[in-house]
Amino acid sequence: MFKYKTDEYQATLLRYFEEEIMGEGYFYGLAEKFPEQHQRQKMIYLARVERYAAESVKPLLKKYNLEARSDCDLHEIGKKDIEKSVSMGWNGFVGYMVERFPEYMPEFKGLEAMAPNEDLVELQILTEHEVAAIEFAKLEKVGDPNSIRPLLAYLERA
Numbered sequence: 001m002f003k004y005k006t007d008e009y010q011a012t013l014l015r016y017f018e019e020e021i022m023g024e025g026y027f028y029g030l031a032e033k034f035p036e037q038h039q040r041q042k043m044i045y046l047a048r049v050e051r052y053a054a055e056s057v058k059p060l061l062k063k064y065n066l067e068a069r070s071d072c073d074l075h076e077i078g079k080k081d082i083e084k085s086v087s088m089g090w091n092g093f094v095g096y097m098v099e100r101f102p103e104y105m106p107e108f109k110g111l112e113a114m115a116p117n118e119d120l121v122e123l124q125i126l127t128e129h130e131v132a133a134i135e136f137a138k139l140e141k142v143g144d145p146n147s148i149r150p151l152l153a154y155l156e157r158a
């Protein structure tokens, strides 16, 4: 039983790490597609947040000898959803983020719940990136001119 749980935890950790790298590729791809400069810049910040989140759990991958696929391969996978997202238009895409991102929160909380206590510091940094992304999306949706604030605060966290 314990062994099974450990395996599930480590497999989930690896999967979530890889999904952040995919997300990085996805947002960098979107940064090339959205027409306006502010939109592109916001996608770059989201990509950086994904990278920061992934880097925060990298030591845990090493600890458990988990081997992720290459950044290049993961970026390619992440880029598959770009056209669909761009086709929503900026407002549609922001609305999609507001709807969709909170659905990931239970997954990150679930990963924390599976983890040994000593891994929680790193995992909480991973979870917090989703909080920052959700806050950004909500602010962007209401037209806050400083909507990137939560992303910057996350990237500048000590």
Ligand SMILES: [Fe+2]
Binding pocket: 019, 020, 023, 050, 053, 129, 130
């Ligand atoms: Fe993410």
